Amino acid sequence: MKFDAGRCSDAYEKLEPEADRLLPENLEDFLVELRARTGNSDDLVVQMHSVAGCQLAVVMFEGQISNQQVSQLLLGPLGRLELPEEKGGSQGVMNWLRSGSLLASDQKEARTLDEVLAFAMSGFAVVVVDGQKSAVALGYQGFSTRGVGEPSSEVNLRGSREGFCEIITLNVALVRRRIKSGLLTVESLDAGRVSRTKVKLLYLRGAASAGLVRAVRERLRQVDISVVLDSAYLQPFLDGGRFSFFSGAGSTERPDVLCAKLAEGRVGVLVDGTPFALIVPFLFAEHFQTMDDYTHRPYFAAFLRLLRMVSFIATVFLPGYYVAVVTYHPDLIPDLLLSTFVGSVLYTPLPAFWEAVLVFVLYELLREAGLRLPRPIGHAVSIVGGLVIGDAAVTAGLVGLPMVILIALTAVTSFVVPSLYQPVTVLRLLFLVAGGTLGLYGIYLGLGIFLVDLCSLQTLGIPVTAPASPFDRRSMRDLFIRSSWKKLQRSDLRVGDVPGAQKKDDR
Numbered sequence: 001m002k003f004d005a006g007r008c009s010d011a012y013e014k015l016e017p018e019a020d021r022l023l024p025e026n027l028e029d030f031l032v033e034l035r036a037r038t039g040n041s042d043d044l045v046v047q048m049h050s051v052a053g054c055q056l057a058v059v060m061f062e063g064q065i066s067n068q069q070v071s072q073l074l075l076g077p078l079g080r081l082e083l084p085e086e087k088g089g090s091q092g093v094m095n096w097l098r099s100g101s102l103l104a105s106d107q108k109e110a111r112t113l114d115e116v117l118a119f120a121m122s123g124f125a126v127v128v129v130d131g132q133k134s135a136v137a138l139g140y141q142g143f144s145t146r147g148v149g150e151p152s153s154e155v156n157l158r159g160s161r162e163g164f165c166e167i168i169t170l171n172v173a174l175v176r177r178r179i180k181s182g183l184l185t186v187e188s189l190d191a192g193r194v195s196r197t198k199v200k201l202l203y204l205r206g207a208a209s210a211g212l213v214r215a216v217r218e219r220l221r222q223v224d225i226s227v228v229l230d231s232a233y234l235q236p237f238l239d240g241g242r243f244s245f246f247s248g249a250g251s252t253e254r255p256d257v258l259c260a261k262l263a264e265g266r267v268g269v270l271v272d273g274t275p276f277a278l279i280v281p282f283l284f285a286e287h288f289q290t291m292d293d294y295t296h297r298p299y300f301a302a303f304l305r306l307l308r309m310v311s312f313i314a315t316v317f318l319p320g321y322y323v324a325v326v327t328y329h330p331d332l333i334p335d336l337l338l339s340t341f342v343g344s345v346l347y348t349p350l351p352a353f354w355e356a357v358l359v360f361v362l363y364e365l366l367r368e369a370g371l372r373l374p375r376p377i378g379h380a381v382s383i384v385g386g387l388v389i390g391d392a393a394v395t396a397g398l399v400g401l402p403m404v405i406l407i408a409l410t411a412v413t414s415f416v417v418p419s420l421y422q423p424v425t426v427l428r429l430l431f432l433v434a435g436g437t438l439g440l441y442g443i444y445l446g447l448g449i450f451l452v453d454l455c456s457l458q459t460l461g462i463p464v465t466a467p468a469s470p471f472d473r474r475s476m477r478d479l480f481i482r483s484s485w486k487k488l489q490r491s492d493l494r495v496g497d498v499p500g501a502q503k504k505d506d507r
Helices: 005-014 027-037 067-079 089-098 113-120 168-178 210-221 255-263 284-288 298-328 335-346 352-372 375-395 401-414 418-438 440-455
Strands: 044-051 054-061 107-110 124-129 135-139 184-191 197-204 250-252 267-271 277-280
Touching (some): 027 044, 027 054, 027 124, 054 067, 054 089, 054 113, 067 124, 089 135, 113 124, 113 135, 168 184, 197 210, 250 255, 255 267, 284 298, 298 352, 298 440, 335 401, 401 418, 418 440
Antiparallel strands (some): 044 054, 054 124, 184 197, 197 267, 250 277, 267 277
8 A cells, every 4th residue: 555645745734633533444544644633743753564464554753762672672573574364464463463472661552543642652652554443552662761869859867869750650660669559559640631641640548538539530630721741730720729828739759758648548649741749638737747757756856847837937927027016016125125126227218117028029039040040150149149239238228137137037947848938938928018017916917817718728628737727636646746656556547537527428
């Protein structure tokens, strides 16, 4: 059979893509539809071969497959294939392909044009035989990938140094290697109408309730966006469903953290192309917990957790509280510090509120510049901002020294809990506005709104503030103070058993 390239070119202009189009039995019709669907893309590779009395095509995408593996493990055996006359033809070749005679890391069957494209774009060589309604996809991936490395955002002193990478199959293997149990279940989904990004759902049967798994699965299936490039694209769909500064879905770069959460009845979500896994549901108290807490002695872990909580409170409320006291309540300032604080306000051209806003915005500008610029220049920005601009502003009398110390202190404390940096930054500014306009009354009013919003937040029926609110004495053994492993081993804690959790139908 001769392939008509002109016919394909004409069809490219006329044919519109249709979802789930079945593979045409005629090979030439298939190639016409394939090139029309891909826009005759230059990286599409189609090799025509005549094997055992029938025509077949090998469909690949350049840069996605290993040329050496395709030549040695696929094209070589196909070129040497000889079948008896009674077992020849297209059906005989298809039976031979399905029999596993070819060596491949993975072998799938594709029945629609969308499946052919999905496999080919994932590093498979898809063999389409003339006269057959299905194709065979063989895994010969050969694209460059980043190997398993140390997590950059969750550094620990003890424990594993392995972090997730961008390859979803390797990430699943990192979890499977740590949980060698048949209870660990992995489900596959696709996200993104155009990108068709692979998504893996991980959970432990018996630990995670069937209702929770079903709810997460349904929310992911209802995601209707064109492209999914990171797990953060899916995170809003797993939240409580309303605006809040805090998210009910957490993220981690560490396989051991994900395994620990799965054992507590959570559901993990891995997205192809990103090294961050989602954890659903995620409690607010878990922002103050790290993997090192479970390797340190209990008393030291408790000290670190309390230190993180104090740092969170300081970075959110301290700037606004300082502005409120200096502006509206100077009588609350101790006598030894009264001259220093009030003097810094009297001898600067700006009120305390605008002075704090100026220093706060300047710090955020320097942080963003240092983060986005190349590393050698980023260090120079930090030096210029800290030594030149900061010292010059204080010396010239534009900014008071107590304000610079205060903003620097809150900047340091904001990095103690990096997972809360985004909400902390906005909340710090809001409490600064409240303290600068209404004084301490604004701070207390904002605190009440903050607590009401946090306590009312739920994710898939699980209160985010559990087990502190609603209170559960049994779960407090691993909240503010971590008990020893001898006490923790006595009974397993499940996130679905916390007070206030809405029990879902597990049928």
